[in-house]
Amino acid sequence: xxxxxxxxxxxxxxxxxxxxxxxxxxxxxxxxxxxxxxxxxxxxxxxxxxxxxxxxxxxxxxxxxxxxxxxxxxxxxxxxxxxxxxxxxxxxxxxxxxxxxxxxxxxxxxxxxxxxxxxxxxxxxxxxxxxxxxxxxxxxxxxxxxxxxxxxxxxxxxxxxxxxxxxxxxxxxxxxxxxxxxxxxxxxxxxxxxxxxxxxxxxxxxxxxxxxxxxxxxxxxxxxxxxxxxxxxxxxxxxxxxxxxxxxxxxxxxxxxxxxxxxxxxxxxxxxxxxxxxxxxxxxxxxxxxxxxxxxxxxxxxxxxxxxxxxxxxxxxxxxxxxxxxxxxxxxxxxxxxxxxxxxxxxxxxxxxxxxxxxxxxxxxxxxxxxxxxxxxxxxxxxxxxxxxxxxxxxxxxxxxxxxxxxxxxxxxxxxxxxxxxxxxxxxxxxxxxxxxxxxxxxxxxxxxxxxxxxxxxxxxx
Amino acid sequence: xxxxxxxxxxxxxxxxxxxxxxxxxxxxxxxxxxxxxxxxxxxxxxxxxxxxxxxxxxxxxxxxxxxxxxxxxxxxxxxxxxxxxxxxxxxxxxxxxxxxxxxxxxxxxxxxxxxxxxxxxxxxxxxxxxxxxxxxxxxxxxxxxxxxxxxxxxxxxxxxxxxxxxxxxxxxxxxxxxxxxxxxxxxxxxxxxxxxxxxxxxxxxxxxxxxxxxxxxxxxxxxxxxxxxxxxxxxxxxxxxxxxxxxxxxxxxxxxxxxxxxxxxxxxxxxxxxxxxxxxxxxxxxxxxxxxxxxxxxxxxxxxxxxxxxxxxxxxxxxxxxxxxxxxxxxxxxxxxxxxxxxxxxxxxxxxxxxxxxxxxxxxxxxxxxxxxxxxxxxxxxxxxxxxxxxxxxxxxxxxxxxxxxxxxxxxxxxxxxxxxxxxxxxxxxxxxxxxxxxxxxxxxxxxxxxxxxxxxxxxxx
Numbered sequence: 007x008x009x010x011x012x013x014x015x016x017x018x019x020x021x022x023x024x025x026x027x028x029x030x031x032x033x034x035x036x037x038x039x040x041x042x043x044x045x046x047x048x049x050x051x052x053x054x055x056x057x058x059x060x061x062x063x064x065x066x067x068x069x070x071x072x073x074x075x076x077x078x079x080x081x082x083x084x085x086x087x088x089x090x091x092x093x094x095x096x097x098x099x100x101x102x103x104x105x106x107x108x109x110x111x112x113x114x115x116x117x118x119x120x121x122x123x124x125x126x127x128x129x130x131x132x133x134x135x136x137x138x139x140x141x142x143x144x145x146x147x148x149x150x151x152x153x154x155x156x157x158x159x160x161x162x163x164x165x166x167x168x169x170x171x172x173x174x175x176x177x178x179x180x181x182x183x184x185x186x187x188x189x190x191x192x193x194x195x196x197x198x199x200x201x202x203x204x205x206x207x208x209x210x211x212x213x214x215x216x217x218x219x220x221x222x223x224x225x226x227x228x229x230x231x232x233x234x235x236x237x238x239x240x241x242x243x244x245x246x247x248x249x250x251x252x253x254x255x256x257x258x259x260x261x262x263x264x265x266x267x268x269x270x271x272x273x274x275x276x277x278x279x280x281x282x283x284x285x286x287x288x289x290x291x292x293x294x295x296x297x298x299x300x301x302x303x304x305x306x307x308x309x310x311x312x313x314x315x316x317x318x319x320x321x322x323x324x325x326x327x328x329x330x331x332x333x334x335x336x337x338x339x340x341x342x343x344x345x346x347x348x349x350x351x352x353x354x355x356x357x358x359x360x361x362x363x364x365x366x367x368x369x370x371x372x373x374x375x376x377x378x379x380x381x382x383x384x385x386x387x388x389x390x391x392x393x394x395x396x397x398x399x400x401x402x403x404x405x406x407x408x409x410x411x412x413x414x415x416x417x418x419x420x421x422x423x424x425x426x427x428x429x430x431x432x433x434x435x436x437x438x439x440x441x442x443x444x445x446x447x448x449x450x451x452x453x454x455x456x457x458x459x460x461x462x463x464x465x466x467x468x
Numbered sequence: 469x470x471x472x473x474x475x476x477x478x479x480x481x482x483x484x485x486x487x488x489x490x491x492x493x494x495x496x497x498x499x500x501x502x503x504x505x506x507x508x509x510x511x512x513x514x515x516x517x518x519x520x521x522x523x524x525x526x527x528x529x530x531x532x533x534x535x536x537x538x539x540x541x542x543x544x545x546x547x548x549x550x551x552x553x554x555x556x557x558x559x560x561x562x563x564x565x566x567x568x569x570x571x572x573x574x575x576x577x578x579x580x581x582x583x584x585x586x587x588x589x590x591x592x593x594x595x596x597x598x599x600x601x602x603x604x605x606x607x608x609x610x611x612x613x614x615x616x617x618x619x620x621x622x623x624x625x626x627x628x629x630x631x632x633x634x635x636x637x638x639x640x641x642x643x644x645x646x647x648x649x650x651x652x653x654x655x656x657x658x659x660x661x662x663x664x665x666x667x668x669x670x671x672x673x674x675x676x677x678x679x680x681x682x683x684x685x686x687x688x689x690x691x692x693x694x695x696x697x698x699x700x701x702x703x704x705x706x707x708x709x710x711x712x713x714x715x716x717x718x719x720x721x722x723x724x725x726x727x728x729x730x731x732x733x734x735x736x737x738x739x740x741x742x743x744x745x746x747x748x749x750x751x752x753x754x755x756x757x758x759x760x761x762x763x764x765x766x767x768x769x770x771x772x773x774x775x776x777x778x779x780x781x782x783x784x785x786x787x788x789x790x791x792x793x794x795x796x797x798x799x800x801x802x803x804x805x806x807x808x809x810x811x812x813x814x815x816x817x818x819x820x821x822x823x824x825x826x827x828x829x830x831x832x833x834x835x836x837x838x839x840x841x842x843x844x845x846x847x848x849x850x851x852x853x854x855x856x857x858x859x860x861x862x863x864x865x866x867x868x869x870x871x872x873x874x875x876x877x878x879x880x881x882x883x884x885x886x887x888x889x890x891x892x893x894x895x896x897x898x899x900x901x902x903x904x905x906x907x908x909x910x911x912x913x914x915x916x917x918x919x920x921x922x923x924x925x926x927x928x929x930x
Contacts, residue, residue, distance in 0.1 A: 165785065206687060210786040219750030225668060225871030228801050229713075229771035230762045232755040236708065236774050242698060243705030248824055251691075288681030293694040293826040300692045309691035312698050313789050318776035319797055323627065324672040324834040326799050326872075327775050335781055337788050339690050362710055364755040372786040409687030410788075 011396075011461045015454055017146045018139075022450050025138045026121070028058070029449065030114040032096075032130050033123040039074060039097035039164040048074050048160055051096050055158060062141035064156065071168035074160030078180075081140070082153040088386075088463050089153040091183035091421070093413065094133020094190065095162035098125035099438045106440035119446050126444035127435040132189040133158060135430060135452030143457060151464030155183060159413075162190075167373075170416055178421050184466075185386045186417045187459070189452065191429030194276060194403050199394040199455075201387070202427035204305065204406030205414060207340035207377035209350040210313075212370040213357060215241070216331040224328040231328070232364030235317050238332040241367070244360045245310055245336075245353075251295040253310045253338070255356045261343045263379070265298075265306050272404055273301045305406035308349075309339045339408055346374030376415035380424045385466045390426045393458035397451050428455065473858075473923045477916055479608045480601075484912050487600045488583070490520070491911065492576040494558075494592050495585040501536055501559035501626040510536050510622055513558050517620060524603035526618065533630035536622030540642075543602065544615045550848075550925050551615035553645035553883070555875065556595025556652065557624035560587035561900045568902035581908050588906035589897040594651040595620060597892060597914030605919060613926030617645060621875075624652075632878055640883050646928075647848045648879045649921070651914065653891030656738060656865050661856040661917075663849070664889035666767065666868030667876060669802040669839035671812040672775075674832040675819060677703070678793040686790040693790070694826030697779050700794040703829070706822045707772055707798075707815075713757040715772045715800070717818045720811065725804045725841070727760075727768050734866055735763045767868035770811075771801045801870055808836030838877040842886045847928045852888045855920035859913050890917065 018025075037051035038044040052068050052075045059066035059079035066079035077096065082089070101111040101124050109115040114123035121131070136156065143150055159169040173181060194200040217234040218227070246253055253259070278301060284292065294303040303309070317332030319325035338349055354369045361367045380387070382404060394402045407427075414425050430452035436442045480487075499513035500506040514530050514537045521528035521541035528541035539558065544551070563573040563586050571577040576585035587593070598618065605612055621631040635643060656662040679696040680689070708715055715721070740763060746754065756765040765771070779794030781787035800811055816831045823829045842849070844866060856864040869889075876887050892914035898904045 208687075208788070210788070212786075217751060222749065223871065224771075224773045224775060224799060225670075225801055225869065226766065227749070228773045228799075228870060229756045229765035229769055230754055231749065231751050232753070233773045235777050236704060236772075238777070239701040239704030239774065240710055242701030246698065248702055287684060287689070287693065289679060289693050289826050291694070291826045292692055293824065294691045303691040304688065307691055309686075310698075311686045311690045311695045311788075311790055312701065312780065313686060313787060313791070314780035314782050315697050315700070315777050315794065316782045317778075318774065320776050320778045320795075324674075324797065324799070325775060326670070326672070326773075328773055329775070332777065333782070335786065337686060337690075337786070339687055362755065363753045364751050407687065408690060409685065 011457050014143050014146045014457045018142050018450070018453055018457065021142065025453065026446060026449065028138070029131060029134050032134055033114045033125050034112055036112045037097045037125070037160065038100050039161050039166065040100055048097060052077050052160055055096050059137065059156060062137055063144040064140070069172070071172065073166040073168040076160070076169060076172055077156070077158040079156040080154065081144070081150055083149055084151060084153050087152045088466055089155060089183040090460065090463060091155045091157065091181055091186045092133070092136040093186055093188045093417070094136065094158045095129045095160065096158050097160045097163050098130065099128065099163050103440060108441055116446070120443040121446050121449070122441055122443045124442055126442050127431040128437045128442065129162065129190045131444035131449055132430050132452060135189065135449055136187065136456050139453045139456030139460065142453065143460060150460065152460055154460070155181065157181065169413055173413070173416050173420050181421060183421060183423055185423050186421065186425040188411070188414060188425055188427050189430055190411065191407065191427055192431040192433050192435065193429055194405055196432060197398065197400065199398040199400060199402040200405050200429065201391060201394070201402045202407050202429065203380040203382050203404055204342070205378040206408050206410050207344065207346055207415065208337055208375045208410045209340060209346040209353070210337040210372040210374065211350055211353055212372065213238070213334040213336065214331055214368045215361070215365050216368070217365045218330050221330050222328040224326040227328050232362055233328055234332040234365050235329060237362045237365045238315070238317065238334055240362055241357050241360055242312060242334065251293065253308065255352050257352050258308065258349065261345065262308060263342045265302060269306065270302065273299065273305070276301065276403060304408045306341055308341050308344060310336065312336050339410070340377045342377045342379040344377060346376060350374060375410040375412040378414050378418060378425070386424055386426070386463070389462040389466060390428060390459055393462045394428065394455055396458045397454045430455070473919050476605050476608045476919050480604050480912065480915055480919065483604065487915065488908065488911065490600070491593060491596050494596055495576045495587050496574055498574045499559045499587070499622065500562050501623050501628070502562055510559060514539050514622055517558050521599065521618060524599055525606040526602070531634065533634060535628040535630040538622070538631060538634055539618070539620040541618040542616065543606070543612055545611055546613060546615050549614045550928055551617060551645040552922065552925060553617045553619065553643055553648045554595070554598040555648055555650045555879070556598065556620045557591045557622065558620050559622045559625050560592065561590065561625050565902060570903055578908070582905040583908050583911070584903055584905045586904055588904050589893040590899045590904065591624065591652045593906035593911055594892050594914060597651065597911055598649065598918050601915045601918030601922065604915065605922060612922065614922055617643065619643065631875055635875070635878050635882050643883060645883060645885055647885050648883065648887040650873070650876060650887055650889050651892055652873065653869065653889055654893040654895050654897065655891055656867055658894060659860065659862065661860040661862060661864040662867050662891065663853060663856070663864045664867055664869050664891065665842040665844050666804070667840040668870050668872050669806065669808055669877065670799055670837045670872045671802060671808040671815070672799040672834040672836065673812055673815055674834065675700070675796040675798065676793055676830045677823070677827050678830070679827045680792050683792050684790040686788040689790050694824055695790055696794040696827050697791060699824045699827045700777070700779065700796055702824055703819050703822055704774060704796065713755065715770065717814050719814050720770065723805045723807065724770060727764060731768065732764065735761065735767070738763065738865060766870045768803055770803050770806060772798070774798050801872070802839050804839045804841045806839060808838060812836065837872040837874040840876050840880060840887070848886055848888070848925070851924040851928060852890060852921055855924045856890065856917055858920045859916045892917070
């Protein structure tokens with residue numbers, strides 16, 4: 007009966023401008039979590055969102071943490087029916103370089119179908135669509151056909167660990183659910199709904215290569231002692247085979263789950279214009295592991311990238327120092343079933359093994375993330391795929407991503423339920439960049455998609 | 469008659485405290501040429517030194533340049549006799565980190581035989597010994613047995629090119645002489661007088677390796693495009709064979725003049741305790757080109773050192789950027805008869821050849837320096853060796869150095885005369901570091917050495 011959602015979708019059509027105005031109010035709050043000078047705004051944003059959840063008909067509260075608060079809301083009036091947990095974040099990236107913005111970054115501005123504002127797509131706009139869908143159903147029907155919970159954090163952009171701690175401590179009590187829905191990603195292309203079923207994990211290490219106990223004169227000591235900068239380069243060069251692109255750390259590929267045939271076919275069928283891709287980032291050639299397409303490498307093969315390198319003299323002109331030490335930040339994006347701890351240990355052993363004589367190497371391990379692969383079967387995934395097709399008129403493609411969302415792995419481990427990564431953004435949304443935008447039609451379709459998801463979930467036997 | 473210099477040496481013994489007080493006045497002027505806030509002090513220092521030369525009995529003037537002035541003085545009342553040109557610099561290094569100084573850095577403080585002050589040895593103390601020697605002779609005898617000229621610059625520590633321009637423009641007119649004397653170096657060891665007959669030259673290049681046109685997300689693009697930091701490491705690693713320590717740039721060793729047998733013997737006879745050497749700089753192993761001792765490598769074999777490396781994220785914590793570019797500062801210390809221009813060109817070709825696909829490499833060449841080898845024969849070198857032995861009671865060792873003093877190469881090219889590198893410093897003088905010192909006994913022996921050099925030069929048939 008409710009499966010066609012006509013009642014609510016009609017209401018969404020009537021009220022969508024009001025939802026957009028509410029989103030604009032949300033976007034006007036400059037909730038930049040990385041910059042302490044915005045602290046009051048971040049706190050104010052949490053309070054605003056809590057109030058907004060209450061207006062929508064949820065029981066909501068602001069949960070204090072060691073960092074910025076979590077906003078939690080729920081409606082659990084459908085006992086025996088499935089429970090959907092919606093995750094999002096209310097904090098946003100800084101706005102630098104501010105001079106490149108066409109409008110004040112916290113004044114949402116419509117440019118045709120585009121709503122330009124910091125946070126428009128990442129993640130206020132996308133996750134607010136969840137809340138507006140629930141609000142529309144409650145307003146139209148006075149009740150929901152499933153139970154819903156919302157957990158929205160304020161430290162996603164600043165690497166805060168409040169949510170991680172909360173989820174682990176909660177241990178699936180308050181957050182118990184049948185699936186998690188996250189909309190903090192993009193569709194594969196315009197008009198092409200997508201279900202992301204895989205995310206990479208990560209091991210991130212920092213190396214310090216130390217030689218002499220102080221900076222030396224390169225004339226006096228050059229050729230006599232190992233130069234830590236040269237040594238660091240030697241170490242990094244050993245990590246990858248320059249011909250095959252294979253990572254040379256022993257055991258690196260041991261636990262890699264091979265791409266399945268259906269995946270290779272699904273990825274190969276996606277539109278991909280290599281020239282457009284190269285032109286967009288200004289490179290003449292792509293490069294990577296032999297035997298895999300660029301898409302396969304980006305989504306399903308582990309990689310190893312230096313993220314930062316530093317040491318010696320970096321100023322203008324020439325200084326002839328033989329520096330005491332050199333530093334490196336390096337990350338490996340991992341795929342199922344690689345274990346970040348195991349890979350970090352393998353890299354650590356390897357760098358000690360290949361380090362030239364005359365230097366010491368210290369390795370510091372940053373927080374890692376587990377890779378994710380959601381099983382693409384069962385009624386929940388079917389409901390999600392069908393809901394997206396209902397709204398966008400096209401079967402969603404099943405894709406993976408090269409990025410990591412650490413909290414998704416935590417949800418999987420603690421809650422033991424699938425996470426549906428249903429992004430409504432587009433690749434040209436300029437996340438983290440000036441003139442971030444969200445297509446207004448995508449905001450509306452996002453609301454519609456969640457309405458349909460909820461109605462389709464109601465049909466699942468719990 | 470004057471060959472034993474007894475008259476002047478007695479005067480030096482009587483007046484040495486007065487010379488030390490004059491040096492202290494010189495040291496109190498904070499002539500830091502790298503820091504514009506000391507500009508008035510640097511200029512004041514030039515004026516003070518000019519006045520000091522006049523008091524000593526020279527005709528002296530301050531010569532304006534595009535940068536800090538040169539101080540020039542001369543006494544040319546011995547026609548038909550040899551002319552000695554003394555070079556030095558009146559500017560000093562900055563004092564950071566100031567908190568590590570035991571006394572105010574510009575207040576000369578005696579600690580037993582040590583005079584602690586910025587500039588004490590580099591180069592005020594050492595080059596002031598030249599002037600005090602001339603002053604002592606003139607005061608005692610009213611005349612000099614040879615002609616002397618002084619050229620003292622104020623930009624040695626800041627890489628200024630005023631003196632280079634002046635020497636080239638002068639083209640050996642005003643500066644015409646029979647030899648140049650430079651005291652801006654160390655003795656091989658305490659009590660061991662040394663004549664440095666070789667200096668390394670240098671080619672210094674800066675590389676910029678550029679990949680994508682902007683910083684990319686390492687999750688989205690890792691494994692698909694060449695990472696400029698990984699690429700830079702690959703390039704640097706190709707420069708040297710990690711096993712033999714040989715530089716791999718084609719043609720690099722083509723023009724290297726092999727060490728002569730007498731040099732290998734002379735160097736091997738020098739006291740060198742490898743454990744002390746390693747302990748002093750805190751390394752467990754020395755490393756360098758196969759087939760040469762550490763001393764041979766440091767003094768007479770060309771080397772290749774990275775002086776700076778930079779790119780990507782260098783701050784606290786983990787940022788997963790795949791950066792657009794990476795930078796490198798690299799220098800090669802050269803030996804006779806390597807040509808800095810030719811070597812720079814060889815490196816440039818090589819890096820373009822070994823650069824991996826997907827990145828562009830730009831090379832910028834900094835100012836180079838020619839290597840120096842002074843012929844160890846002829847009456848001038850003999851006079852210098854004998855003068856040093858007269859004062860220090862020990863035959864000077866003939867050594868080379870790994871450092872470069874570009875102006876020495878220019879003197880050689882323009883004036884076509886030998887340069888005598890007669891250093892009075894010690895290796896523990898803490899040049900460029902906190903608590904720089906000069907042994908007071910070395911200051912006095914420096915004065916005596918120059919007195920003897922002048923008297924011995926007088927005996928040379930011009």
